[in-house]
Amino acid sequence: TQLLEQSPQFLSIQEGENLTVYCNSSSVFSSLQWYRQEPGEGPVLLVTVVTGGEVKKLKRLTFQFGDARKDSSLHITAAQPGDTGLYLCAGGLGRGGADGLTFGKGTHLIIQP
Amino acid sequence: SQTIHQWPATLVQPVGSPLSLECTVEGTSNPNLYWYRQAAGRGLQLLFYSVGIGQISSEVPQNLSASRPQDRQFILSSKKLLLSDSGFYLCAWSKGLTYQADTQYFGPGTRLTVL
Numbered sequence: 689t690q691l692l693e694q695s696p697q698f699l700s701i702q703e704g705e706n707l708t709v710y711c712n713s714s715s716v717f718s719s720l721q722w723y724r725q726e727p728g729e730g731p732v733l734l735v736t737v738v739t740g741g742e743v744k745k746l747k748r749l750t751f752q753f754g755d756a757r758k759d760s761s762l763h764i765t766a767a768q769p770g771d772t773g774l775y776l777c778a779g780g781l782g783r784g785g786a787d788g789l790t791f792g793k794g795t796h797l798i799i800q801p
Numbered sequence: 802s803q804t805i806h807q808w809p810a811t812l813v814q815p816v817g818s819p820l821s822l823e824c825t826v827e828g829t830s831n832p833n834l835y836w837y838r839q840a841a842g843r844g845l846q847l848l849f850y851s852v853g854i855g856q857i858s859s860e861v862p863q864n865l866s867a868s869r870p871q872d873r874q875f876i877l878s879s880k881k882l883l884l885s886d887s888g889f890y891l892c893a894w895s896k897g898l899t900y901q902a903d904t905q906y907f908g909p910g911t912r913l914t915v916l
Contacts, residue, residue: 719903730807730891730907731845776845780903788835788847788860789905 691715692779694792702800704766709795711777712759718782720753720760721789725774767799803828807892807908814915820865820879822911824892827873832894834875835905836867839889851875852897887915 693712701707711720719738723731735744737753737760744751748771750763764771774796778789804827814820826832836848847860849867857867864883868876875892889912893905 721904723907728910728912730893730910733904733906736904778845778905782903788837788850789845789903791845793842793844 692777692790692792694775694777694795696795697793698796698798700798700800701767703768707764707767707797709762709764709775709797710759711761711792713779713790714758715779715790716757717779717790718757719780720757721778721780722751722760722762723776723778725776725794731776767797769799769801772797772799803894803906805892805894805906805908807890807911809911810909811912812914814882814913816884816915817881820877820882820886820913822877822890822892822913824875824877824908825873826894829894829896830872831897832873833897834869835893835895836875836877837891837893837907839891839910845891849877882915884915887913889913 695710719736721736722734724734725731735746735751737744737751740755740757742753748765752761760777774794776791776794778791780789806825808823834851837845838848839845849857849859851857851869854869854872864886865879889910891910892908895905
């Protein structure tokens, strides 16, 4: 069974600060997805990374896939209140959906004005 | 562009009653379809997935079943609900090709409360 550990579980910071969220596993994944979810809504896909060492940027968000494809990080620069939400990482095994995605439990992020 | 719909958005049902949740996808054909359940503090759990009409695979034995009567329609059902069936149910789709199937797009979800 593949497990994804996310840290921290909860993070509350002031607007304008930087932060990093981590997603770690002992398993190798063919891809890693990051989602943001707001209360009562479905997760919204932010990015998919598939190559070890890959870095993708989405405005103030920087995503990195570990060289061994076992871990990933999400860095937010100059956080804003609109970044508040539950951030989920999910690992895929590339088996055509047969295993779905393995999800971490998420990081609850609160950005205070 | 592709869109995914779920209904109802919220549902309150008594124990022992039947359940039917519906999910439809627009703007794509032959998608893979998934049902997940999200419980507080436990992440998302895959319940069922389907790679085609009438093809359903169950990941977790339980009180629920799924059906795919049409290419872009996925239904989650139960004959008799249990208290433990309460939760947030999410439908998702992905493209059907192996290397694309890991990128999944989620619907808005259904909040089910069993009393």
